[in-house]
Amino acid sequence: MFKRGLFLAVLAGALTGAVLLYITRPQPLPDDALAGLVADAARGETVFWAAGCASCHAAADAKGDEKLILAGGQRFVSPYGTFVAPNISNDAITGIGAWRALDLANAMLRGVSPGGSHYYPVFPYASYARASLQDIVDLRAFLATLPADATPNQPHEVGFPFNIRLGLGLWKLLYLRDGWVVTGDLTPDEERGRYLVEALGHCGECHTPRGALGGPDLSRWLAGGPVPAGTGRFPNITPAALDWSEGDIAEYLSSGFTPEYDSAGGHMALVVENTARLSPEDRQAIAAYLKQVAPVP
Incomplete structure (x- = not known):
C-alpha cells in the first residue's frame, strides 16, 4: 500500500511538472504573423524614439549621433540582481543584425529570444506586448539603417533562483497581458x-x-x-x-x-x-x- 501511494504521488508530481512546463513554455508568434506587412523605416524612426530604445541600449554617456550606436552595456540594479543591456546594434554577431522582423516581434511582444528562451522582463515586453505588428516591422527596418558595433554582450549578474529562466514562463502567465x-x-x-x-x-x-x-x-x-x-x-x-x-x-x-x-x-x-x-x-x-x-x- 505504501509503495503504491508513493508511486501515485511521484506520478502526480511528474504530471503536474509536465503540465507546468507546458503552459509556461516560450510561446512565439506564428511564422506567418507578419504576412502582408510592408516595412517603412521612416515610420520606424518614430517608433524607435517613442519606445526609448536608445535610452537603455546606447552608452550611458552617449550624446547626439552616439545615441544611435546601440552597443549596450548599461547596468540596471534591481532586487533580483543586476541586468546589463545587450547590444542591439546592426552587428550580425554580437547585435541583432541577423534578426528577422519576426525575431524582433517575438522579443518585444512575447519576450522570446530567437533561440527560443525567455527574456527577463527588465526588457519591457510586458508593455510592448500592446504594440502593433506594423510598428514592430517598421522599427526593424529603421534599426537596419543604424551602425553596427561589435561590442560583446555582458552576462546578467543574477543569482539563484532568478537565474533559472524557466520560471519566467510562470511570471508571464501571471502578468503578460496585451489588453489596455x-x-x-x-x-x-x-x-x-x-x-x-x-x-x-x-x-x-x-x-x-x-x-x-x-x-x-x-x-x-x-x-x-x-x-x-x-x-x-x-x-x-x-x-x-x-x-x-x-x-x-x-x-x-x-x-x-x-x-x-x-x-x-x-x-x-x-x-x-x-x-x-x-x-x-x-x-x-x-x-x-x-x-x-x-x-x-
Whole structure:
C-alpha cells in the first residue's frame, strides 16, 4: 500500500511538472504573423524614439549621433540582481543584425529570444506586448539603417533562483497581458496617447508600483513606486498628484521644463530626449491620455 501511494504521488508530481512546463513554455508568434506587412523605416524612426530604445541600449554617456550606436552595456540594479543591456546594434554577431522582423516581434511582444528562451522582463515586453505588428516591422527596418558595433554582450549578474529562466514562463502567465489598462470612451487623441504611454513608451514600467514577484499592480496604474536600485521613488503621475495642464505636460515632454521652471533629471531626462523627437500632436496626445487615468492618492 505504501509503495503504491508513493508511486501515485511521484506520478502526480511528474504530471503536474509536465503540465507546468507546458503552459509556461516560450510561446512565439506564428511564422506567418507578419504576412502582408510592408516595412517603412521612416515610420520606424518614430517608433524607435517613442519606445526609448536608445535610452537603455546606447552608452550611458552617449550624446547626439552616439545615441544611435546601440552597443549596450548599461547596468540596471534591481532586487533580483543586476541586468546589463545587450547590444542591439546592426552587428550580425554580437547585435541583432541577423534578426528577422519576426525575431524582433517575438522579443518585444512575447519576450522570446530567437533561440527560443525567455527574456527577463527588465526588457519591457510586458508593455510592448500592446504594440502593433506594423510598428514592430517598421522599427526593424529603421534599426537596419543604424551602425553596427561589435561590442560583446555582458552576462546578467543574477543569482539563484532568478537565474533559472524557466520560471519566467510562470511570471508571464501571471502578468503578460496585451489588453489596455485605461478603457472606456476615449477620443482618437486620447487613444493615441494611450498607445504611446501604455505600449511603446512603457511609462508604467517605472511609474506603476510592483508586487513581490515584480509584476505591476495595475490597480495603482501610474501611481509611482520605489526605484529598483533602492534609492528614491518614481513619482505619481495620475491626476491625483500631477495637476499640470495638458499644455504643461506637452511642454515638459518637449523641453524638460516644469511649470515651476525646474527641469527633468535622472532617467527622465533621457525620456524627454525621446519625446522631444515626437510630433507636437503625439506629445499632446500623451497629455490628453494622462488626464484620463484614474486618480490614485
